[in-house]
Amino acid sequence: MEKNSIEVHNLSVAYNRIPVLWDIDFELPMGQIIGIVGPNGSGKSTLLKAIMGLVPLSSGFSKLFDKNLDLVRDRVAYVPQRESVDWNFPATVEDVVRMGRYKPGKLFNRLSSIDKQLASEAIDKVKLTPYKDRQISQLSGGQQQRVFLARALAQGADMYVMDEPFVGVDVATEKTILELLISMKNEGKTVVIVHHDLQTVSDSFDYLVLLNTRLIAHGPTKDILTEENLQATYGGQLNLLSKMQNIIKDKDFPMREKGFEDK
Amino acid sequence: MIGINDFLTLITALLIAWSCSLLGCFLVLRKVVMVGDAISHSVLPGIVIAYLVSSNFNSGFILIGAAVFGVFTTFIIDFLHKKLKLQEDASIGITFTWLFALGVILIALFTDGNADLDQDCVLFGELGITFLDKIIIDGRLYGTRSMWMILPVFILVLLFVVFGFKGLQIISFHEEFAQSKGINVSFWHYVFMALVSITTVMSFESVGAILVVGLLVIPPATAYLLNDKLIPMLWISCLFSSIACVTGYYASIYFDVSVSSMIIVVAGCFFLLAILYSKLSRKKMEIIDEKAF
Amino acid sequence: MMEVLTYFFTDPIAQKVILGVAVIGGISGVVGTFSFLRKKTLIADAISHSVLPGVCIGFMFAGTKDPLSLMIGALVIGWFSVWSIDYISRATKLSEDTAIALVSTLFFAKGSVLLSIISKSQNAEQSGLKNFLFGKAATMTSVDIQVFIIASLVILSLVILFFKPFQLLCFNSEFAKTIGIKTKRIEFLLSSLTVLTVAIGIQAVGVVLMSALLIAPAASARYWTNKLPLMLVIAAIFGIISGILGVVFSTVKDNMPTGPWIVFSLFLFTLITLIFAPQKGWLSIRKRTKTNSRKIGEENILKTMYQLKEQGLEIVSFRDFLEKRAMDTSILYLFFKKLVKSGFLIENENHFSLTKIGETEAARIIRSHRLWELYLTKRMNFKDDHIHGTAETIEHLITPEIEKELLKELDFPTSDPHNKDIPY
Numbered sequence: 017m018e019k020n021s022i023e024v025h026n027l028s029v030a031y032n033r034i035p036v037l038w039d040i041d042f043e044l045p046m047g048q049i050i051g052i053v054g055p056n057g058s059g060k061s062t063l064l065k066a067i068m069g070l071v072p073l074s075s076g077f078s079k080l081f082d083k084n085l086d087l088v089r090d091r092v093a094y095v096p097q098r099e100s101v102d103w104n105f106p107a108t109v110e111d112v113v114r115m116g117r118y119k120p121g122k123l124f125n126r127l128s129s130i131d132k133q134l135a136s137e138a139i140d141k142v143k144l145t146p147y148k149d150r151q152i153s154q155l156s157g158g159q160q161q162r163v164f165l166a167r168a169l170a171q172g173a174d175m176y177v178m179d180e181p182f183v184g185v186d187v188a189t190e191k192t193i194l195e196l197l198i199s200m201k202n203e204g205k206t207v208v209i210v211h212h213d214l215q216t217v218s219d220s221f222d223y224l225v226l227l228n229t230r231l232i233a234h235g236p237t238k239d240i241l242t243e244e245n246l247q248a249t250y251g252g253q254l255n256l257l258s259k260m261q262n263i264i265k266d267k268d269f270p271m272r273e274k275g276f277e278d279k
Numbered sequence: 280m281i282g283i284n285d286f287l288t289l290i291t292a293l294l295i296a297w298s299c300s301l302l303g304c305f306l307v308l309r310k311v312v313m314v315g316d317a318i319s320h321s322v323l324p325g326i327v328i329a330y331l332v333s334s335n336f337n338s339g340f341i342l343i344g345a346a347v348f349g350v351f352t353t354f355i356i357d358f359l360h361k362k363l364k365l366q367e368d369a370s371i372g373i374t375f376t377w378l379f380a381l382g383v384i385l386i387a388l389f390t391d392g393n394a395d396l397d398q399d400c401v402l403f404g405e406l407g408i409t410f411l412d413k414i415i416i417d418g419r420l421y422g423t424r425s426m427w428m429i430l431p432v433f434i435l436v437l438l439f440v441v442f443g444f445k446g447l448q449i450i451s452f453h454e455e456f457a458q459s460k461g462i463n464v465s466f467w468h469y470v471f472m473a474l475v476s477i478t479t480v481m482s483f484e485s486v487g488a489i490l491v492v493g494l495l496v497i498p499p500a501t502a503y504l505l506n507d508k509l510i511p512m513l514w515i516s517c518l519f520s521s522i523a524c525v526t527g528y529y530a531s532i533y534f535d536v537s538v539s540s541m542i543i544v545v546a547g548c549f550f551l552l553a554i555l556y557s558k559l560s561r562k563k564m565e566i567i568d569e570k571a572f
Numbered sequence: 573m574m575e576v577l578t579y580f581f582t583d584p585i586a587q588k589v590i591l592g593v594a595v596i597g598g599i600s601g602v603v604g605t606f607s608f609l610r611k612k613t614l615i616a617d618a619i620s621h622s623v624l625p626g627v628c629i630g631f632m633f634a635g636t637k638d639p640l641s642l643m644i645g646a647l648v649i650g651w652f653s654v655w656s657i658d659y660i661s662r663a664t665k666l667s668e669d670t671a672i673a674l675v676s677t678l679f680f681a682k683g684s685v686l687l688s689i690i691s692k693s694q695n696a697e698q699s700g701l702k703n704f705l706f707g708k709a710a711t712m713t714s715v716d717i718q719v720f721i722i723a724s725l726v727i728l729s730l731v732i733l734f735f736k737p738f739q740l741l742c743f744n745s746e747f748a749k750t751i752g753i754k755t756k757r758i759e760f761l762l763s764s765l766t767v768l769t770v771a772i773g774i775q776a777v778g779v780v781l782m783s784a785l786l787i788a789p790a791a792s793a794r795y796w797t798n799k800l801p802l803m804l805v806i807a808a809i810f811g812i813i814s815g816i817l818g819v820v821f822s823t824v825k826d827n828m829p830t831g832p833w834i835v836f837s838l839f840l841f842t843l844i845t846l847i848f849a850p851q852k853g854w855l856s857i858r859k860r861t862k863t864n865s866r867k868i869g870e871e872n873i874l875k876t877m878y879q880l881k882e883q884g885l886e887i888v889s890f891r892d893f894l895e896k897r898a899m900d901t902s903i904l905y906l907f908f909k910k911l912v913k914s915g916f917l918i919e920n921e922n923h924f925s926l927t928k929i930g931e932t933e934a935a936r937i938i939r940s941h942r943l944w945e946l947y948l949t950k951r952m953n954f955k956d957d958h959i960h961g962t963a964e965t966i967e968h969l970i971t972p973e974i975e976k977e978l979l980k981e982l983d984f985p986t987s988d989p990h991n992k993d994i995p996y
Contacts, residue, residue: 026961032364039954039962068459075961086461094459104665105308105452106509115449120461123446151507153665167456230952254951256977263969268860271965313614313669316676320780363846368614369791376784377839380832387828493677500670536688543681550674554664 018081021046021175021206022067026076029059029066033265035074036062038230038257044208044223049197051221051237052210055250058228060210061097064179068094074271080175090119093173095164097180103153103160110148112163113139116170138169143192158189165193175206182211194220214246229253229261287426289528292542294429295482296520298436299494302475304513307499308451313368314356316492317375318472319479321352323382326480331389342477349476350469352378425485432481436474440513447471448509486539493543494520497550504553519549589710590816592717593830596776597785597815599724601807602731603769604786605793605800606762609742613787614669615657618676619770620782622653624683626771628690640719643771650767653679680779710830712775720772727765731804734761739800776815777831785811788838795849814838868968869907871937872897874916875967877926878934878995887923935995936975941967942988943978949989950982956989 020043029037037059044050052060065071067078069085081088093116116138117131139148142162147155152163161181168176182190197207197220209221224240226232226249233245264271306315325348329340352374359370440447449457450467458464475495482491502515527542534541607613623646630645653675660671731738737758740748749755766786773782793806818834847854876897880888890904908924911917916930926934944963948954970978987993 026958028962039958041955041958070455070458089459089461092459094456096453096455096459100455101453102310102667104507106503106507106512107448107452108508111448111509112452115445115452115456118445118449118457118460118462120463123449123462124442153507230954232953248953256947256974256981257952259974259977260966260969263971263974267864267969268857269864269965269969307666307670310667310669312667312673316673364852365791366608366611368611369608369787372613372617372783372787373791373839373842376781376787376835379780380784380835380839383829383832384836387832388825490677490681492673493681496670496673496677500666500674503666504664534685534689535692536685540681540684540688543677544685547678547681550678554660557664 018046020044020082021048021050021080022208023079023082024063024067024076025078027063027066027073027078028075028271029062029071030074030264030271031062031071033268034261035264035271036229037066039076040227040231041076042225042231042234044206044225044234046206047201047204048206048222049201049220050206050208050223050225052208052225052227053212053214053249054227054232056212058249060212060227061179063227064094064177064208064210068092068177090171091174093168093171093176095168095176095178095181098157098161098164098183103155105152107152108149109139109144109152109155109163109166110135112152113148113166113170116167134172135166135170138166141169141196142166156186158185161185162189162192165196169196173205175208176200178207178209180210180212214241229257285528288538289525291426291429291485292524292528292538293521294426294433295478295485295491296494296498296524296542297517298429298433298478299482299491300498300516300520301436301440301513302471302478303495303499304502304509304516305447305451305471306475306495307503308509312496313371314353314472315475315495317356317371318349318352318476319491319495320375321378321382322348322476322480323379324348324385325351325382325476326483327382327385327389331385341480345476345480346473348378349473349479352476353469353472429481429485432477436478439470439474443467486542490539490543493546497543497546498523501546501550501553504550504557520546523549585710588714588717589712589819592712592720593776593815593819593834594812595717595720595724596773597789597811597813597834598808599727599811600769600773600785601789601793601809601811602804603727603765604788604811605790605804605807606738606742607766607786608790608794609800610762613783613790614672615654616766616770616786617783618657618672618679619650619653619767620774620779621676622649622679622683623771623774624779625649625679625686626683628683628686631690632686643719643723643768646771647764647767649679650770651764654763654767716775720775723768723772727768730761730765734758735801738762742800776818777834778829781831781835784835784838788835788842789814792842792845795845795852810838810841814841864968866907866910869899869903870911870916871968872899873904873907873911874926874930874934875937875941877917877924878931878938881926881931887920887925889923893924937967939995940970940975942992942994943975943982943985944970945988945990946982946985947978959989 022042022044024040024042027037027040028035036057040063052063054060062071066073067080067085078085080092085092114127114132114135117127117135136145136148139145142165144159144162144166147159152160155163165178165181168178181193185193197209200207201222211221221237223235224237225234226240226245228249232248233240263269303312303315306312322345325344326341329344333340355374356370359365359374360367365373446462446467449462450464454464479491482494486494498516498520499512501519502512506512506515523542523546527545528538530545531538531541604613604616607616626646626649627642628645629649630642633645634641656675657668657671660666660674661668666674737748737753740753741755741758741762745755748758769786770782773785777785789807789810790803792810793803796806797803814834814837817837817840818830821833821836822828822830845853848856850856873893876893877888880886880892880896885892890901893899893904894901908917908919911930912919912924916927916933917924918927941963944966945959948959948962949956985994
């Protein structure tokens, strides 16, 4: 059994030369529902993208299941934000969910009947079977989110990494997603969710990461949700930190000296 | 009555139209049409250099020159946009204009108005006279030179779209997701643009630079408006471009104008009809929805 | 060479051409700046392509190549093309880039058909097509130039008159709406200016390359300044000079079109800009990187010298140094020499020691490092074993003001998280 689902060490990411993630450092446990929470612009989505290898790192590294991402890609399912797609694209619910079964080396082969069955089961789990032939532009926001979720489920991964899955969804979808998360946890999967708002679903997270460009705190939810931590997370940015961010940007300074080894 | 010359011309036009329609659907869905437009202009120096190197149009040098410049264009646009942080529209605009200018300068400097590489011809093509270049072996007609040049390109495009369908589909729909799965999106992008370049170049002679873009955009856009499934979209796009070719061809003879322009005009008419149709059916849908509630 | 230049400045025809092209270049730079800032440069490309049918229709109405009617035709169809693009991208699921390419090709094809019809009829003026496509400044007549100048003056006065709304539209259109500016009308005005510029610019560079005139001077000017008025002036200057240079270059051979050479000159300016621009140019970035490396290297040396002194070693050889801290030996010697020159170190037969000011400076750096480590642990909840790496980088950036703030914030501490003293 792996020690940690995700390990992140001294991770920094710069965007347009401004550091948006600053020396992030944590280990996440296996088999829990983990929330990454912070205000807008705190770097939550960027953190997910950094872990999924979609943005370059200025320093540090991340590991999934104690290994490099490239070695465990088939065990991780990424669910990007709903708005990252043009929903006018000609595809049905089934088409999109089946894309979860596409694999890099096997793109030129046809999907097997097992693939198709797994896709069907995934559609069923999110309660979209009556809509499986529906064109995705005709779905509501909540239904679209469930399509993404089904696509991830079809991948049969051990870890699910989701970016703001609860934004703009109806109550029914929210309920469905939460039920699914719990059943996934019961199957031993790890779920990491970027979430923007603490009020709504904080009961469902076992473990929290509080982020505001830098790491505020991480740990079991009941330990972490203190007044002090929340103030640090949502109470605006540290004055000196902002100043340093600007200096780094103006001078084009590297976030790590070359040839310096982080022990 | 279809004469043999008509037939030969039409076959050439159809092969080009189908290649452009298939690739064009993905240009439209991926929203990189203007990059395709840019490539259709910027392959010009590649053609000229290949022509200067090999002194004729029949060699594979032209294809290589095209693919190289197509990839080069894609690379420069990416470089300006991602590394030098120039905004995307300016990256595209600067790249294709200076490459095209380079091509025109090369033509003017080195060819002395030589008929083969005439500027007008490059821009407009001369579909109407391709039938003149027949290939006759042992007294039997085996098509024209242009036809045989375009056929392999069409087959290549067809194979790519058929076998690479899933890759094209996932990258067009959700690039981020594809990347997270370990799919090499960059590679697909460059291969795709290389094919666009080759298709463009092969079409130059027949349809000309400016109008290749028309075949790349208009039938796919029309199909996209009328339908919301991917595979039918590809078929419908080819259907419309085929009708446009045949109708346009005969119309151009009747009105005595250039073939390629007429084909595009006909394709444009279909497009306008499609807009009309989609607006009307949208109104109908709204009425139905209102009634439902 | 000299004769070519004198020819240009004395021959009346040449003067005319140069004047015409300069005007076009200048006005394109100005109008292009607004297109560039609004990220609508490719729409200008579509306008260029749609001008062809406009010119044809104008010609058909007027019966001659009368510049005014051609321009009116161009304007009307140009407006129509802008509206079409907007409509298609707004009212259908097609994206803007699809709309631009569509309108561009469709209009051009229609224009080409019209042109064939025209060339069949009596008026044999259609040989202007090639010039229309690629630009032939040499065919400009005095009347043409007069029209350009008038049009440019109109455009310039409108730009000056409407400068504030234009500026707002470029940088903050949301805000503009809230203070009551009729953005739709201003946008229409800007589009009209673009269409007008395209209509006259095509004479110099032709259809395909018109975009370059609108994009390149503006994009280059952007690298030299953030202020809009200055940007307009710089773009105009780039446009004017490129225009003139282009005409000069095009004389290198008979019958060469001017368009590509003007673009070539524009490209030269862009290249020069990308390399030499302050702040964002390549040389400037390289210099900053070098300066940063040097600062890091020198300060690390001073720090290490201080630490060695704390451990009792005051006179340091290279070997002593490298044992304490591994550094790139190829530049090590250079940095040491620099530090001696600046007075921070004294050298004696390849052995070095800190001077008084060297010691003060080293103490400052170490103080910055340790203060930042404290800040990380106390304010940013960093763990003790994760602070050293980032402090190693940040220590070089802490200015005296930041240091003051840190001291106040942390209440003038005496020791860092590792219980080392903070030197004052």
